[in-house]
Amino acid sequence: MAYETLIVEVADHVALIRLNRPEALNALNSRLLSELATALKAADSNDRVRCIVLTGSEKAFAAGADIKEMSGKSFVDAFTGDLFGPDVEAMLRVRKPIIAAVSGYALGGGCELAMMCDFIIASDTARFGQPEINLGVVAGIGGTQRLTRFVGKSKSMDMHLTGRFMDAAEAERSGLVSRVVPAKKLLEEAMAAAQKIAEKSALTVMAVKEAVNRSYETPLREGLLFERRLFHALFATEDQKEGMSAFLEKREAQFRDR
Numbered sequence: 001m002a003y004e005t006l007i008v009e010v011a012d013h014v015a016l017i018r019l020n021r022p023e024a025l026n027a028l029n030s031r032l033l034s035e036l037a038t039a040l041k042a043a044d045s046n047d048r049v050r051c052i053v054l055t056g057s058e059k060a061f062a063a064g065a066d067i068k069e070m071s072g073k074s075f076v077d078a079f080t081g082d083l084f085g086p087d088v089e090a091m092l093r094v095r096k097p098i099i100a101a102v103s104g105y106a107l108g109g110g111c112e113l114a115m116m117c118d119f120i121i122a123s124d125t126a127r128f129g130q131p132e133i134n135l136g137v138v139a140g141i142g143g144t145q146r147l148t149r150f151v152g153k154s155k156s157m158d159m160h161l162t163g164r165f166m167d168a169a170e171a172e173r174s175g176l177v178s179r180v181v182p183a184k185k186l187l188e189e190a191m192a193a194a195q196k197i198a199e200k201s202a203l204t205v206m207a208v209k210e211a212v213n214r215s216y217e218t219p220l221r222e223g224l225l226f227e228r229r230l231f232h233a234l235f236a237t238e239d240q241k242e243g244m245s246a247f248l249e250k251r252e253a254q255f256r257d258r
């Protein structure tokens with residue numbers, strides 16, 4: 001499918017989705033968000049895809065929601081139209097892992113979009129921020145909630161209240177990103193991580209994603225029980241038998257996703 005605001009390629013079991021509005025630093029307008037929801041859904045249901053990488057350009061992952069498009073909206077427009085709600089909900093339903101590969105600006109909705117992915121690999125040029133306060137609004141797709149869980153209350157308050165940006169080193173130190181790599185190597189590293197995931201059992205990968213995400217949504221005791229039951233359930237799979245036999249026989253496992 002051809003998109004106006006995205007470039008999508010599928011190769012070697014990885015769907016690479018690039019945000020592509022260079023004239024606006026990949027600002028997230030309604031077209032882009034709806035195309036992104038469609039592309040993610042398509043990747044999720046494509047049997048050839050086992051992992052997804054979401055990236056932007058070298059200068060910007062995304063500089064936030066499109067301010068030009070948003071500026072004239074009234075409360076009634078935003079509320080009755082559930083501004084950004086349906087597309088965001090669609091993204092959260094994706095069950096395959098999504099890696100954000102972030103270079104340059106990831107601001108406002110751009111930072112929030114990166115945080116909605118399963119983990120973030122950043123280039124050393126990445127800059128994260130929630131500068132909505134400068135526009136007279138607050139974050140709208142999870143910034144106040146997710147950033148606080150990633151980096152803690154003090155740093156999150158600092159970011160949201162002052163609107164300052166965090167560089168890649170600080171983002172790694174604070175647990176916002178999983179690794180920082182030189183800008184030129186960003187895509188290579190993200191694709192290598194995606195390939196590594198693609199080699200695992202898709203069934204187990206899905207279980208990991210569900211279990212880790214549970215830790216954000218339930219009290220610890222519930223999360224621990226959920227994990228234990230998933231662990232038990234996976235003993236019913238062929239991939240558990242194959243994974244453990246392969247280890248004992250000192251060979252590579254051949255997973256069949258069942």
Ligand code: CO8
Nearest residue numbers: 023024025027028063064065066067068107108109140141
């Ligand atoms: N919306 C629309 N256009 C944008 C945006 C944006 N968020 N960011 C940049 N652009 C456009 C600029 O208007 C400019 O266009 P033009 O050349 O036609 O004037 C072009 O991109 C290049 O930008 P700059 O000339 O400003 O480039 P600089 O290198 O000087 O500065 C910055 C880069 C620092 C990133 C700067 O552009 C900037 O501060 N951008 C706005 C950042 C921001 O405030 N983001 C938060 C937006 S609000 C938000 O995200 C709300 C979240 C709620 C939910 C989100 C759901 C998706």
